[in-house]
Amino acid sequence: MALSVEDRLAVHELVSLHGHLMDSGEFDRMDELFCADVVYDVSAFGLGELRGYEAISEAGLALGDANPVGHHVTNICVTEDLDGTVRVRSKGIGVSATGSVGSVVYEDVVRREPAGWRIAYRKVVPRRTALRP
Numbered sequence: 576m577a578l579s580v581e582d583r584l585a586v587h588e589l590v591s592l593h594g595h596l597m598d599s600g601e602f603d604r605m606d607e608l609f610c611a612d613v614v615y616d617v618s619a620f621g622l623g624e625l626r627g628y629e630a631i632s633e634a635g636l637a638l639g640d641a642n643p644v645g646h647h648v649t650n651i652c653v654t655e656d657l658d659g660t661v662r663v664r665s666k667g668i669g670v671s672a673t674g675s676v677g678s679v680v681y682e683d684v685v686r687r688e689p690a691g692w693r694i695a696y697r698k699v700v701p702r703r704t705a706l707r708p
Contacts, residue, residue, distance in 0.1 A: 594646035602632035643669035
């Protein structure tokens with residue numbers, strides 16, 4: 576089944592909401608972003624796979640002031656596999672309190688749940704070199 580325009584818009588809004596909630600420390604609202612069984616893969620940052628939104632919240636709190644002051648997402652591309660899996664690939668820009676900036680790619684699998692679209696899987700891939708295939 577092809578994704579409707581409404582579904583695509585809802586997925587874009589979901590991905591965009593991530594930065595707002597993370598930057599404001601609204602960890603009590605992680606259930607608005609993630610499935611309860613979410614896998615959040617931050618292995619590239621030495622943190623492994625976080626399972627469940629409580630684990631994501633705990634990791635954010637543990638980072639404290641080392642968290643970016645701004646998570647910005649761009650270039651959101653939504654695709655649907657033949658089996659119905661909905662994937663989202665987007666670019667993330669993180670700004671630290673010192674003004675340094677980092678770039679990542681978010682590789683997401685999203686799932687429609689009774690409360691709406693949620694991220695079921697997210698892999699955060701840092702961009703550290705230009706033109707890396």
